[in-house]
Each structure stands twice: as C-alpha cells, then as structure tokens.
Amino acid sequence: MTNHSHIAYWQCFIRGDEDAFKALYDVYVNALFAYGIRYCSDEEIVKDSIHDLFVDLHRYRSRLSPNVNVKAYLFGSLRRKVVESKKRNISRSIYAENYRFRLELETEDYITLSDDKEDEVLTKLRAEMEKLPHRQKEALYLRFTCEMSYEQVAQIMDISIASCRTFIYRAVKDLRQRMENNKISQLLFIAFLPVDAEKSNI
Structure with missing residues (x-):
C-alpha cells in the first residue's frame, strides 16, 4: 500500500468506511507493535495501547483531520498512550528516572x-x-x-x-x-x- 493509498484509506475511514478502518489496522498493527515494544518491554501494555488507540480512532473519527501523515500520526499517538500507561503502572519517580528505548537495529x-x-x-x-x-x-x-x-x-x-x-x-x-x-x-x-x-x- 502506497502513502497515497494510506491517505485514501484514512479519509474513507473518517467518512465511515469500516473496510478502510480494518485495512488501516492490518497495515499498521505489526509496525506499531514493533515500535511500541522497543519503547516498553511489557507486551501487554503495548497491545493494550494499540487496542485503545484504534478504539479511540473509531470513536472519535468524526473529529479527525482528513489531511494527516497517517504513519506519523499513528506512531505518535501510540507513543503517547504507552507513556500514559507506563505512568499508571509504575511510580512517577521511577518513570522519570530513565527514558528508555531499545534500538536493536537489524x-x-x-x-x-x-x-x-x-x-x-x-x-x-x-x-x-x-x-x-x-x-x-x-x-x-x-x-x-x-x-x-x-x-x-x-x-x-x-x-x-x-x-x-x-x-x-x-x-x-x-x-x-x-x-x-x-x-x-x-x-x-x-x-x-x-x-x-x-x-x-x-
């Protein structure tokens, strides 16, 4: 799927196309998980954050801008959700001590x-x-x-x-x-x- 088709699917999803919503999920879920797990080693937190992200997208789609960089928007949104979840699961003092990201580049x-x-x-x-x-x-x-x-x-x-x-x-x-x-x-x-x-x- 090209970047142009990403935008097309995004805009169709905003207009209420459920197939477009499912297509966006299928295209991005693995990449989002791969990114999230480097930011947080707890797989359940990452999975829950991805789930919450797509639930919120579906719930508030009428408020979403049709003109966004889809990939950057999804990655940035997941990043914020993981941070929020980590803050809820560990003490603020421990969280503030270290900003961790596991690179593990191939x-x-x-x-x-x-x-x-x-x-x-x-x-x-x-x-x-x-x-x-x-x-x-x-x-x-x-x-x-x-x-x-x-x-x-x-x-x-x-x-x-x-x-x-x-x-x-x-x-x-x-x-x-x-x-x-x-x-x-x-x-x-x-x-x-x-x-x-x-x-x-x-």
Whole structure:
C-alpha cells in the first residue's frame, strides 16, 4: 500500500468506511507493535495501547483531520498512550528516572561486510548502538528502520526537525568515532549520515 493509498484509506475511514478502518489496522498493527515494544518491554501494555488507540480512532473519527501523515500520526499517538500507561503502572519517580528505548537495529539491512570478522564487527556495532542516548536510538530507529522522513520522526517524538537531525547526526558521529578502527566506520557515514548534516552548524 502506497502513502497515497494510506491517505485514501484514512479519509474513507473518517467518512465511515469500516473496510478502510480494518485495512488501516492490518497495515499498521505489526509496525506499531514493533515500535511500541522497543519503547516498553511489557507486551501487554503495548497491545493494550494499540487496542485503545484504534478504539479511540473509531470513536472519535468524526473529529479527525482528513489531511494527516497517517504513519506519523499513528506512531505518535501510540507513543503517547504507552507513556500514559507506563505512568499508571509504575511510580512517577521511577518513570522519570530513565527514558528508555531499545534500538536493536537489524544492522545487516544497512551494512554488508565480506570478511571473516563480519560477526565480530556487527556485534561490536550493536553494543555501541546500545550505549547511545535513548532519544538518539529512537530517532535512528524511526528514520532508518521505519523509513520515516525527518518531519515524521520529529512529529512522533514531539521535537523540531532541527533537533531530529541533530539527534541522528550526533548518533552517527559518535558511532563512527567508536568504530574508527573498523572499516565499518566509513560505511556508517555513507549509510546513516543526513545528506546535509555536514553543511549544518550542529
């Protein structure tokens, strides 16, 4: 389903088309779960949040805007519901202590090595990724694994586009420095660095 058809299904759903509503659910439920489980390790919280999200969409569809970026809207809405649910299930002091996001990128999707050290290098890369600040990890996940634009990532994370680019630029720069003794460093630069990052002042 193309982005254009996503919008078409969204608009049909708002007008009361139940088949369009089911189609949106089928298209996005797995991606939403994959994102939510990285934000919250409790599968039941994530599943309940997805359920609540679609219940609310159906209940309040007459109030929804027909002109939204569907993917970003759903991801952002799920993010807020997971946060609210986590706050209800754990104490505020514990929640405020750490903002956690598990990256677990499938690095093979972006980087291919040809020598015997492939597993060793990829293992080190994953370990270094896990050391990144959680918001940088989330930005990387949304930008590259979910293939979202900077505008979409910024909307979901409730940050400016400039901040989104900064998160990603700093994450890639940090990874390159940590991996500088491996040939993967230059591959990281090519695969991840925003095309205009070097021209910015960040």
